[in-house]
Amino acid sequence: MGARPRVWVSQPLPADIVGRLAAHCEVDMVAAATTHAPGAIAAALHGADGALVTVNDRIGAAELAHAPRLRAIANIGVGYDNLDIAALDEAGIVATNTPDVLTETTADLGFALLMAAARHITEAERWLREGQWRRWTFDTMLGSDIHGSTLGILGMGRIGRAIARRGHHGFGMKVLYHTRSRLPEPAECEVGAHYVDLDTLLARSDPLVLALPYSPRHHHLIDAAALARMKPTATLVNIARGGLVDELALAEALAGGRLGAAGLDVYEGEPAVRPELLALRNVVLTPHIGSASLATRRAMAQLAVDNLLAALGFGPNAGRPAN
Numbered sequence: 028m029g030a031r032p033r034v035w036v037s038q039p040l041p042a043d044i045v046g047r048l049a050a051h052c053e054v055d056m057v058a059a060a061t062t063h064a065p066g067a068i069a070a071a072l073h074g075a076d077g078a079l080v081t082v083n084d085r086i087g088a089a090e091l092a093h094a095p096r097l098r099a100i101a102n103i104g105v106g107y108d109n110l111d112i113a114a115l116d117e118a119g120i121v122a123t124n125t126p127d128v129l130t131e132t133t134a135d136l137g138f139a140l141l142m143a144a145a146r147h148i149t150e151a152e153r154w155l156r157e158g159q160w161r162r163w164t165f166d167t168m169l170g171s172d173i174h175g176s177t178l179g180i181l182g183m184g185r186i187g188r189a190i191a192r193r194g195h196h197g198f199g200m201k202v203l204y205h206t207r208s209r210l211p212e213p214a215e216c217e218v219g220a221h222y223v224d225l226d227t228l229l230a231r232s233d234p235l236v237l238a239l240p241y242s243p244r245h246h247h248l249i250d251a252a253a254l255a256r257m258k259p260t261a262t263l264v265n266i267a268r269g270g271l272v273d274e275l276a277l278a279e280a281l282a283g284g285r286l287g288a289a290g291l292d293v294y295e296g297e298p299a300v301r302p303e304l305l306a307l308r309n310v311v312l313t314p315h316i317g318s319a320s321l322a323t324r325r326a327m328a329q330l331a332v333d334n335l336l337a338a339l340g341f342g343p344n345a346g347r348p349a350n
């Protein structure tokens with residue numbers, strides 16, 4: 028029998044889930060959550076046959092150059108823009124992600140941000156806690172209606188469709204979407220969504236939710252020009268990746284009254300958040316918690332472990348990342 032494969036786990040994970048890996052592999056799991064400094068990932072991958080990583084861990088040719096034995100990387104997350112897929116392909120390393128299990132939880136957070144931003148919920152709560160609430164007044168914290176409004180969705184994968192379903196069936200919203208490939212008609216009907224071009228989506232959305240994967244060609248897709256096409260009362264929600272939005276242009280539009288509100292879960296330089304955004308009242312900011320329910324995070328970790336075991340030859344699920 029050959030030596031057991033060595034696996035690096037970049038975040039502490041529940042013992043029972045890691046135990047399934049440890050049944051087959053030598054596991055080297057970090058003791059406490061940390062941001063791995065440049066060079067640390069390369070060092071950690073040096074003797075590893077497999078790795079279980081998260082969206083924070085950027086792995087490309089430079090890290091792979093130090094990982095001669097590496098055969099598989101399982102990403103705990105559906106987005107995998109942290110991995111240089113071309114470099115992994117070149118090195119013959121399998122990469123996997125965790126689609127499906129986080130769809131509904133992430134759509135829930137998208138809707139929560141949409142509602143919180145459009146109805147000033149976090150701003151109103153801060154104001155109340157600061158002791159500023161003296162009486163009911165006609166015009167305290169007036170927001171925008173969610174029910175009956177036009178919900179725009181950019182990116183109509185699993186998460187986009189789950190948001191559309193909530194808007195259409197739960198809130199009677201008119202749903203417009205734009206995506207790389209238009210959905211077949213039955214799928215559009217199921218979520219009550221109408222395909223439009225990007226300019227129309229920007230111009231007609233009340234809330235606009237970004238639910239598309241990041242790729243360099245979509246860098247700052249929502250820039251000053253795109254924001255200028257949106258309604259001044261609109262709410263922008265980003266649950267995808269920070270790099271899709273020009274955050275300075277967004278902060279300027281929000282500060283200048285050219286956009287109503289924003290709800291952001293992801294940031295270009297996360298965990299750093301731009302001071303220009305932190306200074307604004309009409310933006311709701313959460314720390315990349317789209318998939319952060321206990322059940323979903325466990326399901327993601329379980330699936331990532333299954334994927335890694337399969338890729339290392341201990342199960343049936345080896346595979347390429349799915350979109």
Ligand code: DGY
Pocket residue numbers: 082103104105106107129267315317318
């Ligand atoms: C993902 O799955 O891509 C999320 O952003 C991580 O929770």
